Amino acid sequence: MKxxxxxxxxxxxxxxxxxxxxxxxxxxxxxxxGRWVEPGERLFALYLSxxxxxxxxxxxxFTVPEDLGVExxxxxxxxxxxxxxxxCIDHREALGIDKNMPARFxxxxxxxxxxxxxxxxxxxxxxxxxxxxxxxxERMREASRLNxxxxxxxxxHVRPGMTELQLAASMEEIYRGLGAEGFxxxxxxxxxxxxAVGHHEPDNTVLRDGDCVLLDVGCRKNGYCADMTRxxxxxxxxxxxxxxxxxxxxxxxxxxxxxxPGVQFREIDRAARSxxxxxxxxxxxxxxxxxSIGIEVHEVGDVSCANTEEVRPGMTxxxxxxxxxxxxxxxxxxxxxxxxxTGCEVLxxxxxxxxxxx
Amino acid sequence: MKxxxxxxxxxxxxxxxxxxxxxxxxxxxxxxxGRWVEPGERLFALYLSxxxxxxxxxxxxFTVPEDLGVExxxxxxxxxxxxxxxxCIDHREALGIDKNMPARFxxxxxxxxxxxxxxxxxxxxxxxxxxxxxxxxERMREASRLNxxxxxxxxxHVRPGMTELQLAASMEEIYRGLGAEGFxxxxxxxxxxxxAVGHHEPDNTVLRDGDCVLLDVGCRKNGYCADMTRxxxxxxxxxxxxxxxxxxxxxxxxxxxxxxPGVQFREIDRAARSxxxxxxxxxxxxxxxxxSIGIEVHEVGDVSCANTEEVRPGMTxxxxxxxxxxxxxxxxxxxxxxxxxTGCEVLxxxxxxxxxxx
Numbered sequence: 264m265k266x267x268x269x270x271x272x273x274x275x276x277x278x279x280x281x282x283x284x285x286x287x288x289x290x291x292x293x294x295x296x297g298r299w300v301e302p303g304e305r306l307f308a309l310y311l312s313x314x315x316x317x318x319x320x321x322x323x324x325f326t327v328p329e330d331l332g333v334e335x336x337x338x339x340x341x342x343x344x345x346x347x348x349x350x351c352i353d354h355r356e357a358l359g360i361d362k363n364m365p366a367r368f369x370x371x372x373x374x375x376x377x378x379x380x381x382x383x384x385x386x387x388x389x390x391x392x393x394x395x396x397x398x399x400x401e402r403m404r405e406a407s408r409l410n411x412x413x414x415x416x417x418x419x420h421v422r423p424g425m426t427e428l429q430l431a432a433s434m435e436e437i438y439r440g441l442g443a444e445g446f447x448x449x450x451x452x453x454x455x456x457x458x459a460v461g462h463h464e465p466d467n468t469v470l471r472d473g474d475c476v477l478l479d480v481g482c483r484k485n486g487y488c489a490d491m492t493r494x495x496x497x498x499x500x501x502x503x504x505x506x507x508x509x510x511x512x513x514x515x516x517x518x519x520x521x522x523x524p525g526v527q528f529r530e531i532d533r534a535a536r537s538x539x540x541x542x543x544x545x546x547x548x549x550x551x552x553x554x555s556i557g558i559e560v561h562e563v564g565d566v567s568c569a570n571t572e573e574v575r576p577g578m579t580x581x582x583x584x585x586x587x588x589x590x591x592x593x594x595x596x597x598x599x600x601x602x603x604x605t606g607c608e609v610l611x612x613x614x615x616x617x618x619x620x621x
Numbered sequence: 622m623k624x625x626x627x628x629x630x631x632x633x634x635x636x637x638x639x640x641x642x643x644x645x646x647x648x649x650x651x652x653x654x655g656r657w658v659e660p661g662e663r664l665f666a667l668y669l670s671x672x673x674x675x676x677x678x679x680x681x682x683f684t685v686p687e688d689l690g691v692e693x694x695x696x697x698x699x700x701x702x703x704x705x706x707x708x709c710i711d712h713r714e715a716l717g718i719d720k721n722m723p724a725r726f727x728x729x730x731x732x733x734x735x736x737x738x739x740x741x742x743x744x745x746x747x748x749x750x751x752x753x754x755x756x757x758x759e760r761m762r763e764a765s766r767l768n769x770x771x772x773x774x775x776x777x778h779v780r781p782g783m784t785e786l787q788l789a790a791s792m793e794e795i796y797r798g799l800g801a802e803g804f805x806x807x808x809x810x811x812x813x814x815x816x817a818v819g820h821h822e823p824d825n826t827v828l829r830d831g832d833c834v835l836l837d838v839g840c841r842k843n844g845y846c847a848d849m850t851r852x853x854x855x856x857x858x859x860x861x862x863x864x865x866x867x868x869x870x871x872x873x874x875x876x877x878x879x880x881x882p883g884v885q886f887r888e889i890d891r892a893a894r895s896x897x898x899x900x901x902x903x904x905x906x907x908x909x910x911x912x913s914i915g916i917e918v919h920e921v922g923d924v925s926c927a928n929t930e931e932v933r934p935g936m937t938x939x940x941x942x943x944x945x946x947x948x949x950x951x952x953x954x955x956x957x958x959x960x961x962x963t964g965c966e967v968l969x970x971x972x973x974x975x976x977x978x979x
Contacts, residue, residue, distance in 0.1 A: 432793055436790040462682070
């Protein structure tokens, strides 16, 4: 167990009037124990208690030989895992519940009368996770450093006549070759008008001269995620597309320039959005400006007009303004940033100059 | 909406005394609507009602222009999506809940008093999904046909001195080249003693003469999953390893030979396990014999000693006995099978003869 992180979570639980919690998000358990398990449909749960009698429930299918600093309760597929979890819980108290606990575990636990009340309390974990400690900051820097190197390789792989799928298929090996553990999310590759479609998945669309080439990609390193978008043009760029590109770039830079502790997330969103609105493309910027990131590619907390929270040192999130003209072009420019004591460190260093690939 | 599938789900709900249900598993919504959306942390929910006033709640971020045959309720990141869902629900009735609905949606919905009772009712969807219809059977055959072709290519890629990661990194492009949509799960590649470790992820282990090469791999095609394991040997095979291989092969074949409607899942597990136990390796076969598969690589229902359910026509599942000798070797041989009216069709045709790669 990462004792300092566990202590901070318990303190937050205490502040919510809670003495116990069940954590079952694999990413949260990785954060607290250093061990990642992919449980699939099986139960994998860390029970935390202010009394200190923490327990971790693990299916025998998963090989976890090392001492995690917390008592392991092993079970098999044929065991009553919810019953075992229920036995850990103080039934006379309220119970904090992981935001991602699925109904197939939560409803039976409630039926057993595990606690007097059930409160979604992942904010007690997520609030601690939001501000990365020194080890995490270094891992975030390293993941983005690899992503910068990978983006350069991807851009060199672009060839006339290739499809989005072909470009996407080359990426995993490039990441692995750089020492990454794999993707942090399936890469988004959009040529031409496909780049204007939200969450477009790479398909057999063939690259043509004058197309934009939108690459929204990330790798994972030491358990931490990178995430960056660059939009290139292939062989030529029209004046209109160049204009759109420069608007998006200015929006990205305006947001990054104002990030420092104490600024509200919504003010950062506003800074970028104003640039795009004033240029007349407000309707074509259809999503929030960014999202928190760390062990997961999307962590709690976003850079949106609705988030009045203030930015704090150690927070890491994306800045990704975009303009999407349906049937024509999509441009998005995304960096990750790390909030420092006095401002912010942009974790991506790959150029944002408009680049025409040959 | 796939009306016949929806009707069958509603009938099962009725049998449980339920008049309404919230489905929020993307795979289940794909099954019922034909549309796959990856909602990430956002709400994506299909409300089904015996009264016929079905609704689907979709975030504006997801591009779903087509008519799904069900009224769409669009929302943005800043909207109260749970409040919108609550407005669809008949509060005077019980509500069926998707097994995968996360606590962050379920607990607030309960707090709003959405229903008089909450029952995990995914079995009403999963029970229908369990028996594949003709369109689905054809898709399952096609995915496994591609997986057979891919396995042949993977085995030709094995080279002296290569690492597990290098072999794994070549796989996605091979699948895509064959026309698959990508992996159905991240490939498992185990050389030598790594093959004995449950859920071992490919790492930098280098292939050596005499190693076993365990490949547990699958692709997705038309939304349906393949999943197959073959265990090769590299350049030589010891008598002991050959003996273990033949035990596992006999276990695989004994199980497949007895599959027909009316047989219990646990009897199939027993058939394979008996072969391995009688050969003295019962302790080294540490998991259930198989799992159901379809749109998801693991669907509800497994081939285990605990499952007394009878096999029915249209069911598709894996048969994957294994023997794992820690520190030495792991052998698993896995096929997918489709239950027919009179027996079963083995969907994989890649050889199970012991193969020594050069």
